[in-house]
Amino acid sequence: MVSRVIPVDTFDLVIFGGTGDLARRKILPGLYVRFLAGQIPEGARIVGAARSEFDDDGYRSFVSESIAEFVAKSKQDKTAISEFLKCIHYVPIDALGKGGWPDLAKLMRLDTIRAFYLSVGPRLFGPLAERLHAHGIANDKSRIVVEKPFGRDLKSACALNAVLAESFEEHQIYRIDHYLGKETVQNLMAVRFGNILFEPLWNSQYVDHIQITVAETVGVGGRGGYYDKSGAMRDMVQNHMMQLLCLIAMEPPSTFEPDAVRDEKLKVIRALDPVESHEIVRGQYLEGENGASYQIEAENPDSHAESFIALRTHISNWRWNGTPIYLRTGKRLRARVSEIAVVFKDPPHSIFGPQEGRRGNVLVIRLQPDEGMNLRVTIKEPGPGGMRLIEVPLDMSFAEALGNDGDDIPDAYERLIMDVIRGNQTLFMRGDEVEAAWAWTDPIIAAWEDRHDKPKPYDPGSSGPEDSLMLLHRDGRRWREIR
Numbered sequence: 001m002v003s004r005v006i007p008v009d010t011f012d013l014v015i016f017g018g019t020g021d022l023a024r025r026k027i028l029p030g031l032y033v034r035f036l037a038g039q040i041p042e043g044a045r046i047v048g049a050a051r052s053e054f055d056d057d058g059y060r061s062f063v064s065e066s067i068a069e070f071v072a073k074s075k076q077d078k079t080a081i082s083e084f085l086k087c088i089h090y091v092p093i094d095a096l097g098k099g100g101w102p103d104l105a106k107l108m109r110l111d112t113i114r115a116f117y118l119s120v121g122p123r124l125f126g127p128l129a130e131r132l133h134a135h136g137i138a139n140d141k142s143r144i145v146v147e148k149p150f151g152r153d154l155k156s157a158c159a160l161n162a163v164l165a166e167s168f169e170e171h172q173i174y175r176i177d178h179y180l181g182k183e184t185v186q187n188l189m190a191v192r193f194g195n196i197l198f199e200p201l202w203n204s205q206y207v208d209h210i211q212i213t214v215a216e217t218v219g220v221g222g223r224g225g226y227y228d229k230s231g232a233m234r235d236m237v238q239n240h241m242m243q244l245l246c247l248i249a250m251e252p253p254s255t256f257e258p259d260a261v262r263d264e265k266l267k268v269i270r271a272l273d274p275v276e277s278h279e280i281v282r283g284q285y286l287e288g289e290n291g292a293s294y295q296i297e298a299e300n301p302d303s304h305a306e307s308f309i310a311l312r313t314h315i316s317n318w319r320w321n322g323t324p325i326y327l328r329t330g331k332r333l334r335a336r337v338s339e340i341a342v343v344f345k346d347p348p349h350s351i352f353g354p355q356e357g358r359r360g361n362v363l364v365i366r367l368q369p370d371e372g373m374n375l376r377v378t379i380k381e382p383g384p385g386g387m388r389l390i391e392v393p394l395d396m397s398f399a400e401a402l403g404n405d406g407d408d409i410p411d412a413y414e415r416l417i418m419d420v421i422r423g424n425q426t427l428f429m430r431g432d433e434v435e436a437a438w439a440w441t442d443p444i445i446a447a448w449e450d451r452h453d454k455p456k457p458y459d460p461g462s463s464g465p466e467d468s469l470m471l472l473h474r475d476g477r478r479w480r481e482i483r
Contacts, residue, residue, distance in 0.1 A: 008039065012108055012112050013116075013117065013421070014049055014116045014117065015028075015117045016095065016124075016128055017049075017050055017119035018049050018050045018090070019048065019059075019062065020050070020120070022147070023048070025066070025070050026411070028063050028066045028067070029070040031046055032080075032084050036075055036077065036080050040084075047090065047107060048063075048091070053092050056089050056090050058090070063088050064081060064085060067084075096124075096127050101134075102135065108137055114142040116138065116142065119147055122151070122160060125164060129164055129166070129167040132144075132167065133167045142168070142172060143172050144173055145176055146164070146173065146176065148177065149230065149239075150239070153438055153441075170430065171425065174428045177427075178413055179240045181427060184371045184372065185244065186427070187373070189247060189256075203319045204321055206344055207345065208323070208345045209325065210248060210323065210326070210340070212244055212328075213338065214328075214329040214337075214338045215330060215334070215335060216329075216330070216336055217332065217336045219297050219307070219332050219460075221297060224299060227305065227307070228305045231305040231306045231309075232308060232309040232331075236329040237309060237327060241327050244340060249325070250264040251264050251267065262429075269436040270436055271315045271316050271317045273316055275311050277447060279311055279312040280312075281310045281465055281467045283307065283309070283456045285308070285460050286459055286460065294332075307330060307331040307332065308331065308458060309330065310468040310471055311326070311327050312325070312326050312475075324475065328464065333463060334463055336368065339366045339367060339480075340365040341480050342362065342363040343360060345360055347360075361378075362376040364480075376393050463482050
């Protein structure tokens with residue numbers, strides 16, 4: 001299958017935090033794979049910038065080791081790697097001081113796209129942005145990429161937006177959420193707005209409810225200190241899951257242009273109802289065969305942070321009024337799976353008799369581990385003996401659709417970084433989106449903190465606290481099984 005790609009102009013990409021874990025695992029391997037695919041133009045330069053005292057050759061060895069560890073063996077071409085490493089440069093930099101900035105300024109070229117990836121903590125966003133302008137490194141055509149967490153509440157998010165706005169215009173700021181770079185997420189928009197089949201049914205008249213699940217089998221591990229200050233609500237719901245909810249629920253934009261899409265996402269966030277205390281369940285995993293308890297890993301025996309959260313909300317607009325939306329995410333659950341399930345209503349009348357019951361259709365959009373979609377439909381069970389109904393999936397795995405093992409599906413970071421170079425902000429959060437998401441999230445967190453609620457314990461390898469099952473059972477519904 002031959003894919004069509006939009007060519008990009010040559011560029012200088014500076015990765016601040018270029019020796020960090022994210023750069024090593026995702027950013028640098030992703031850039032190499034895009035080079036292998038012919039998407040890195042001749043003359044492009046990738047510059048690592050960090051405190052480590054590397055020279056160019058030392059950093060190239062670092063990048064080579066990153067590729068060897070995190071790129072599929074089938075894509076590790078010695079000649080291609082050698083050519084890619086010619087693009088690599090390094091500048092030791094003091095993010096809070098003066099060291100290295102004149103050297104970085106000399107390295108930048110005129111009349112070339114300049115992109116700056118801030119793969120660092122939020123506390124460095126402001127100082128880096130200020131120094132990029134103070135040393136004449138950034139100009140009005142430059143682009144800056146910032147990683148989550150983008151604030152920990154509305155106040156801090158507004159402050160970060162204000163700091164970045166002092167040095168960059170909104171159209172230059174790319175707030176990256178890797179979930180939006182997944183092939184399935186973008187295909188959700190194609191399925192909705194490129195086919196007449198689903199969009200007429202995409203409303204409360206036909207949709208019974210929506211479930212969004214992001215389950216992980218791992219614990220917090222070495223991130224215990226960070227996680228204990230954020231919890232699942234801040235770490236997952238406010239950003240990743242909020243964005244998935246926006247894409248599944250938004251109105252059709254007038255065009256597939258960045259601000260048109262983001263305008264519709266913003267309307268969804270602003271239409272979200274507050275979440276009451278009985279509509280939310282928080283949990284912490286206990287000790288199990290495969291690891292310590294959350295409190296031990298977080299090194300806080302009195303922790304009230306949640307490693308699991310499930311909640312029900314509604315969107316108060318004409319399209320979705322009356323349709324509940326259930327979100328859940330957690331650590332140390334039964335399986336690693338991320339999916340969106342649109343559960344359609346049952347047929348209004350069964351002509352096959354009450355013994356067959358009523359079966360609704362479910363469209364499942366899988367984000368991981370196997371990206372794809374399937375639609376559950378009802379058919380007659382083959383064979384004699386009368387009309388017996390069974391459910392079967394109409395399945396589309398992207399790996400199968402591509403006719404290979406799925407290696408041609410770009411990683412989310414690969415796609416999003418190249419979108420930055422192209423100047424396409426469609427899959428990036430706008431400042432007012434971030435602030436609106438925090439405006440919805442903050443009261444929920446404040447309410448359980450005021451009540452001094454403790455998370456419910458749950459066993460590792462389960463589906464979470466038992467109370468989360470009741471969240472749907474009370475409505476006569478049930479969660480899809482995590483598997």
